[in-house]
Amino acid sequence: MKSSEIREKYLRFFEEKGCRRFPSSSLIPDDPSLLLTVAGMVQFKPYFLQQKQLEAPYIGATTAQKCVRTNDIDIIGTTGRHLSFFEMLGNFSFGAYFKDEMCAWAYEFSTEVLGFEPERLYFSVYEKDLETIDIWKALGVPEDHIVIMGAEDNFWRAGPTGPCGPCSELYYDQGPSVGCGKPDCAPGCDCDRYIEFWNCVFTQYDGQEDGTLVPLPKKNIDTGMGLERVAALTQGVYTNYDSDILRGLITLGEELIGNAYGIDTKVDLSLRILADHARAVTFMIGDGILPSNEGRGYVLRRLLRRAVRHGHLQGIEGPFLGTFVDAVIQEMGSVYPEIVENESLIKRVVLAEEDRFGATLRQGQMYLDSALDTLQDNVLDGETAFVLHDTYGFPFEITAEVAHERGIEVDRSGFEAAMSVQRERARAARSDDAWGSYGGVFSHLLKQLGETIFVGYLEKSTSARIQALVVDGEVVDRVEEGMTADVILDRTPFYGEMGGQVGDTGKIANDCGAFEVRDAVIPEKGLRVQRGLVTAGYLTVGDEILASIDVMFRNRVSRNHTATHILHWALREVLGDHVKQAGSLVAADRLRFDFTHFEAMTPEQIARVELIVNEKIMDASPVTFYETSLDEARAAGVTALFGEKYGAHVRVLECGSYSRELCGGTHVANTAEIGFLKIVSEGSVGNNIRRIEAVTSYDALSYVNALQSELKDTAGLLHVSPSEVVERTARDLEELRVFKEEARRLQQATARREVADVLAGAETLDIGYPVILLTISDIESNELRSIWDIVKERMEVPGALVLAARTVDGKAALLAAGSKEAIDAGFDASALIKQIAPLIDGSGGGKPAMAQAGGTAVSRLPEALDAAREKLTAQAGL
Numbered sequence: 001m002k003s004s005e006i007r008e009k010y011l012r013f014f015e016e017k018g019c020r021r022f023p024s025s026s027l028i029p030d031d032p033s034l035l036l037t038v039a040g041m042v043q044f045k046p047y048f049l050q051q052k053q054l055e056a057p058y059i060g061a062t063t064a065q066k067c068v069r070t071n072d073i074d075i076i077g078t079t080g081r082h083l084s085f086f087e088m089l090g091n092f093s094f095g096a097y098f099k100d101e102m103c104a105w106a107y108e109f110s111t112e113v114l115g116f117e118p119e120r121l122y123f124s125v126y127e128k129d130l131e132t133i134d135i136w137k138a139l140g141v142p143e144d145h146i147v148i149m150g151a152e153d154n155f156w157r158a159g160p161t162g163p164c165g166p167c168s169e170l171y172y173d174q175g176p177s178v179g180c181g182k183p184d185c186a187p188g189c190d191c192d193r194y195i196e197f198w199n200c201v202f203t204q205y206d207g208q209e210d211g212t213l214v215p216l217p218k219k220n221i222d223t224g225m226g227l228e229r230v231a232a233l234t235q236g237v238y239t240n241y242d243s244d245i246l247r248g249l250i251t252l253g254e255e256l257i258g259n260a261y262g263i264d265t266k267v268d269l270s271l272r273i274l275a276d277h278a279r280a281v282t283f284m285i286g287d288g289i290l291p292s293n294e295g296r297g298y299v300l301r302r303l304l305r306r307a308v309r310h311g312h313l314q315g316i317e318g319p320f321l322g323t324f325v326d327a328v329i330q331e332m333g334s335v336y337p338e339i340v341e342n343e344s345l346i347k348r349v350v351l352a353e354e355d356r357f358g359a360t361l362r363q364g365q366m367y368l369d370s371a372l373d374t375l376q377d378n379v380l381d382g383e384t385a386f387v388l389h390d391t392y393g394f395p396f397e398i399t400a401e402v403a404h405e406r407g408i409e410v411d412r413s414g415f416e417a418a419m420s421v422q423r424e425r426a427r428a429a430r431s432d433d434a435w436g437s438y439g440g441v442f443s444h445l446l447k448q449l450g451e452t453i454f455v456g457y458l459e460k461s462t463s464a465r466i467q468a469l470v471v472d473g474e475v476v477d478r479v480e481e482g483m484t485a486d487v488i489l490d491r492t493p494f495y496g497e498m499g500g501q502v503g504d505t506g507k508i509a510n511d512c513g514a515f516e517v518r519d520a521v522i523p524e525k526g527l528r529v530q531r532g533l534v535t536a537g538y539l540t541v542g543d544e545i546l547a548s549i550d551v552m553f554r555n556r557v558s559r560n561h562t563a564t565h566i567l568h569w570a571l572r573e574v575l576g577d578h579v580k581q582a583g584s585l586v587a588a589d590r591l592r593f594d595f596t597h598f599e600a601m602t603p604e605q606i607a608r609v610e611l612i613v614n615e616k617i618m619d620a621s622p623v624t625f626y627e628t629s630l631d632e633a634r635a636a637g638v639t640a641l642f643g644e645k646y647g648a649h650v651r652v653l654e655c656g657s658y659s660r661e662l663c664g665g666t667h668v669a670n671t672a673e674i675g676f677l678k679i680v681s682e683g684s685v686g687n688n689i690r691r692i693e694a695v696t697s698y699d700a701l702s703y704v705n706a707l708q709s710e711l712k713d714t715a716g717l718l719h720v721s722p723s724e725v726v727e728r729t730a731r732d733l734e735e736l737r738v739f740k741e742e743a744r745r746l747q748q749a750t751a752r753r754e755v756a757d758v759l760a761g762a763e764t765l766d767i768g769y770p771v772i773l774l775t776i777s778d779i780e781s782n783e784l785r786s787i788w789d790i791v792k793e794r795m796e797v798p799g800a801l802v803l804a805a806r807t808v809d810g811k812a813a814l815l816a817a818g819s820k821e822a823i824d825a826g827f828d829a830s831a832l833i834k835q836i837a838p839l840i841d842g843s844g845g846g847k848p849a850m851a852q853a854g855g856t857a858v859s860r861l862p863e864a865l866d867a868a869r870e871k872l873t874a875q876a877g878l
Contacts, residue, residue, distance in 0.1 A: 001234040001235065003227055003228070003231040003244050006114070006230055006234065007087065007089065007227060007335070009113050010109070010113075010225070011064060014060070014062035014091045015062065017101075018057065018060065019058060019059060019060040019091055020054060020060070020062070021061075022061050023630075024065045024066050024336065025037060025042065025043035025063075027066060027067075027289065030042075030043070031045065035295060036068045036069070037068065038069050040063050040065035040090030041222045041224075043065075046525065046526075047061070047092070047094045048092075050447050051443070053094075054096075059096035059097055060096055061091065061092045062090065062091040063089075063090050064087055064089055065090060066283055066336065067085070067088050068084055068280055068283070068284065068299075069086075070299050070303070073303065074419075076273065077273040078269065080238065080240055080241060080242075081192070083228060083240055084277060087226075087227035088224045089224070089225040090222070092220070093220055094220055095218030098204075098221060099131060099135055099202055102202075102221050103132065103136060103139060103168070104135075104139060106198060110198070114230065114233075116172060118140070120172055121170060121171070121172060122147055122172075122187045122194060123141055123147065123170055124168060125147070125168050126149065126155050127149065127151075129154075129168070133146060147188065156201045163205075163220070164206075165204040165220075166202050166204075167202060168202070169196050169199045170196070170198040171196050172197055173194055174195060178191075178193050179192070180193070192238060195229060196229075197226060197233060199224050200223045201221070201223065202219065202221065203219065204216055204219040228245075231244060241272050248331065249275035249278055249327055250275045252275075252323065252324060253274045254271065256311070256320055257271070257314040257316055258315070266313075274307055274324065275324075277307040279328050281307070281325075282324075282328040284300045285345065286339040288582070291349065291688070292687065304321070304353045304357070305360075308354050309361070319350075320354075321351075325350055329343055344576075344577055345580055348578050352598050352687070356687070364392025367388065379408065379410070380409070380411065382410070382414020382417060383414060383415075383418055385400075385415040385418075386415050386418035396415055441473055441475060442470075442523040445524075446527040449488065449527075450526075451526035452490065452491065452492055452527055453491040453492070454491075454492060455493050456504070456549065460554070461549065462491055462492070462547055463544060464491045464544075466487060466488070466543045468488040468541060469488075469539065470485065471483060478539070479539050480537075481534050481535065481538065484533050484534075485515075485532070485533075487515060487531075488527065488528070488530075489508075492530065494528065494530050495520060496521050496528045497521050498664065498665070499664060500583065500585055500586050501557060501666070502519075502557060502586065502587050504520045504549045504557075505517055505549070505553050508545050508546070508547050510539070510546065512540075513536055513538045515532055515539055517530045518531060519532070553588050554666060555673075556588040556697065557586055557666065558667050558673075559675070559696050559697050560586045560591040560696055561586040561591075562623055562653075563617075563674050564581075564593050565655055566617065566655055566671065566674075567692065567694065570612040570613045570616070571597075573612060574609050578597070579595050579596060581594070582596050582689050590693060590694070592691060592692070593692045593694070594685060594689055600684065606679055609679070609692075610677065613677045614676050616655070616658070617671045617677065618671075618672065619656060621656030621671045622670055623668055624654045625652065625653055627649060627651050627652070629649060630662075633650050633662060638660045639660060651664050653667060655671060656671065675698070676697075678695055678700040678704060759772070759774070762774045767872055767875075767876035768876055769798070769822045770800070771800045771827075772791060772802070773802050773865055774791070775861065776803065777805070777806045778808050779813075781809075784803065784805060785852075787801070788803070788815065792817075795819075798819035799819060800818035800822040800827045801815070802868045802872075804861040804862070811856060812841075812842065812854065812857055812858045813853070813855075814833060814836060814861075814864060815851070816851050816852075816868070818848070826875060830846045830847055830851040832872070833846065833851035834851075836864045836868050839863050839864040839867055840855030840856070840858070840861060841856050841857040842857075843855075
C-alpha cells in the first residue's frame with residue numbers, strides 16, 4: 001500500500017466516523033512558544049482549550065500534518081526510524097467521543113484497513129488505566145499482547161499542571177529476525193522488532209499543583225500515527241527509508257553518487273540524510289522559512305548544509321539539491337500545493353545556499369589547516385573540532401581523518417562536551433512539546449468571552465460594551481485616570497496589529513471617562529484588545545461606550561497597505577516570479593516591504609518598479625474585496641503571501657485587474673487615493689532577502705520637498721543652479737582626488753626622510769641575517785606596513801624588522817616582517833608577534849612574512865622589543 005493510499009484511507013476512515021477533514025497547517029506555528037509545527041494537534045489547541053468549537057454535525061477532526069522535529073539533527077540518518085520531516089496522521093476529539101470509540105476504531109483501522117495481522121499487534125497501557133485495559137480485552141486483544149507501563153512511558157502531561165491523561169500506544173511486531181535477541185525484548189525495547197506506529201492520548205484530567213488529578217468536564221482525544229512508519233510496515237520493509245517516498249529519493253541519490261544503497265554504511269548514511277533533508281528543506285522553504293543564523297531559519301540552514309556536505313562527501317560535484325527538490329514536488333505536490341506554488345523560490349534558495357556553503361567548506365579547510373599548523377602538541381582540542389562542525393559543517397570524522405593524516409589526534413571528549421552544551425542551549429531556546437505554553441490571561445478571556453466582533457471594515461466608530469479590563473496582566477473591574485490598561489470590547493472598529501499592518505489608534509469614551517487607544521493588538525486569535533491610557537474619569541466592566549478610530553491615522557495606514565500590494569506585483573513584473581513577500585511593516589508614515597531576491601536591485605530596476613507602481617496608482621483602479629474559501633481562492637490563482645497562515649475562509653483583495661492577493665488588512669477604495677509612491681531605499685536584510693522602504697501620499701510629498709530643499713541648499717554652497725550640482729560636485733571631487741594624491745606623495749617622501757633619520761640610530765641584530773629593532777612615535781596605525789617597505793629598500797642584505805610604535809591615538813602597536821631569505825633562515829613574524837603581544841596587553845597575528853599586534857600598554861613597548869631580541873637570539877643559538 002503506497003503512502004498516498006494510506007494517507008487517503010486514514011482521512012476517509014475518520015471522515016466516515018464523523019470527523020471533519022482539515023488541511024495540514026503551516027510548519028510555522030501560530031503558537032509563539034513553538035519553533036516549528038511538531039505534531040498534528042498544534043493547530044487544534046484552541047479547540048482543546050475550548051476557545052473554538054467544531055460546527056455540527058462533526059464529532060472531531062482528522063488531518064495529515066506535515067511536521068519537522070530537529071532536537072537531535074545529528075541522529076537523523078544513523079537509524080531507520082528518526083526523521084526530520086514526517087507526516088503525522090491524526091484524529092482529535094474535543095469532548096464528543098472518547099476511549100471506547102477510539103480504541104475500537106484504532107483496532108478496526110489497523111486490522112481491516114491496513115491489513116495488519118492481529119497476532120502481530122501489541123498495545124501499551126498506563127498501569128492505572130484499568131478502563132483502557134478492559135476495552136482492549138473486550139475487542140479481542142489477548143492479555144499477553146497488552147503491555148502495562150508506568151507514567152514515564154504512558155501518561156502524557158502538557159506541563160507541571162493543566163491538561164493530562166493516560167495514553168495507549170499500538171506496536172507492530174516485525175519478528176525476532178530484526179530484534180535484539182534479548183529474552184526480555186518487548187514493546188518499548190530500543191531495537192527495531194516492536195515498532196510503535198500509533199499513539200492515542202486520552203486527555204481526561206486537569207493536573208493540580210498538589211499532584212491531584214481533577215476530571216475534565218470534556219474529555220479529549222489526541223492521536224498521532226507516523227505515515228512513514230506505517231508505510232514501511234504495510235510495504236514489508238524494516239525502516240522508514242525503505243518505504244516508497246523515501247526509497248524513491250534514495251534511488252535518486254544512488255544515481256547521483258554512483259553507489260548502491262545497502263552495501264556501505266557510510267554511503268547509506270549519506271543517502272538517508274539526502275533523502276530526509278531534501279523533504280524537510282523543500283517544505284520549510286515552501287512554508288516561508290528562509291535560511292538565517294537564528295531560530296527556524298538556522299534549523300533550515302543546518303539541514304541544507306548537512307545535506308550538501310554529505311553530497312560532497314560522496315563525490316557529487318556542483319549544485320545537486322535542486323534535483324531532489326524536483327522529485328519531492330513531483331511526489332508530494334498534489335497533496336501539498338504550496339510547494340508547487342513556490343517551486344521557483346525553493347530551488348533558487350537551495351541553489352544560493354549550495355553556492356554559499358561551497359565557499360564555507362573551503363574556508364573550513366583553511367581554518368583546520370591553520371589550527372593544525374599552530375598546534376603546540378599532537379592533540380587538536382575539542383572546541384576547535386566543534387567550531388569546524390558547527391560553523392563550517394565539518395563532521396567530527398572528517399576533522400579526525402584530516403588530523404590523522406598528519407599524525408595528530410582530536411579530543412573527542414572535548415568535542416562531545418561542546419556538542420552537549422549546544423544541544424542543551426537549543427532545547428532551552430525552544431520547545432518541541434506540541435502544547436508548548438498554554439493558558440495566560442488572554443487565553444482565558446477568549447475562552448470566557450468568545451471572539452470579538454470586528455466592524456472596522458465598514459464602521460469608523462461604534463457603540464460597544466466593555467467586557468474586560470486588564471492591568472499589568474491582571475483582570476480588574478475598574479480603571480481610573482492616569483492608568484494604562486488593556487480594554488476588551490464585545491465589538492470594535494479598531495484593527496488589531498496583524499499581517500504587518502500596525503494597530504489603529506483612537507478613543508473610547510462615555511459620560512464617566514475617556515480612554516486614549518494607542519495601539520490595538522490580537523494577543524489570541526479572535527480576541528481584539530485596545531491598549532492605552534485612561535485620560536479622564538474612570539471606566540468599568542459592563543460600561544456602554546463609544547469606540548472611535550483616528551480616521552486620519554487609518555487612512556494613512558490604508559494608503560500604505562494598498563501600496564505594498566501594488567509594489568509586490570510590480571517587483572514580480574520586473575524581477576521575476578521568484579519574488580515573494582517575506583515580511584512587511586505598514587505604518588502611517590512609511591511602508592517597509594521585505595521580499596525574496598538573490599542580488600541587489602540595480603538603479604534601473606528600482607526606477608522601473610517605482611514607475612510601474614505610480615502608473616497603477618494613477619490609473620485610478622477600484623480596490624475591492626470578497627470572501628471565499630481558501631481552496632476556491634487557490635483554484636482561482638489568488639496569490640497567498642509567502643509564509644502566511646490562513647484559515648478555511650479568506651478575504652481576497654483585488655487592485656484593478658492585475659493584483660489579487662489574500663489579505664485581511666484595511667485598504668483604500670481606489671488606487672488614486674494613494675497619491676504617489678516614492679522608494680526611499682533598497683538593501684539587504686539577510687541572505688536572499690531584500691528590503692524596500694517607501695513613502696506615499698503626503699509623506700512622499702514631504703520627502704521629495706525635503707530632498708529638493710537640500711538640493712537647493714547644496715547648489716547655493718556650490719554657487720551653481722540645482723541642475724548643475726552633479727557636474728560641479730564631480731569636478732570638485734576630481735580636484736580633491738588630485739590634491740590628496742599629491743599630499744600622499746609628499747607624506748611618503750617625508751616619511752622616508754624621517755625613517756632614514758630614525759634608522760641611523762636603530763639597533764641591528766645580526767643572527768645570520770640582519771634584524772632591525774626600531775622604535776617610532778606618533779604614527780598612524782595604517783602606516784606601519786609602509787615602514788617595512790622603506791626599511792626593505794634600504795637594507796643592503798635582505799633581513800627582517802621588528803617595529804614598536806606609539807600611534808597618534810595613544811595606542812601601542814607592534815609589527816614584525818621578514819624577507820624570503822630571513823624566513824628561509826627561520827624567521828616567523830606570526831609566531832614572534834604572538835609571543836610578545838601580551839607584553840603590551842594586546843593580541844595579534846598574521847603570516848610568517850608579516851604580522852601585527854595592537855595593545856594599550858604603551859609604556860611596555862621597550863620591554864616587548866627586548867623580548868623580541870631575546871627570542872630571536874635564543875632561536876639563533878647565540
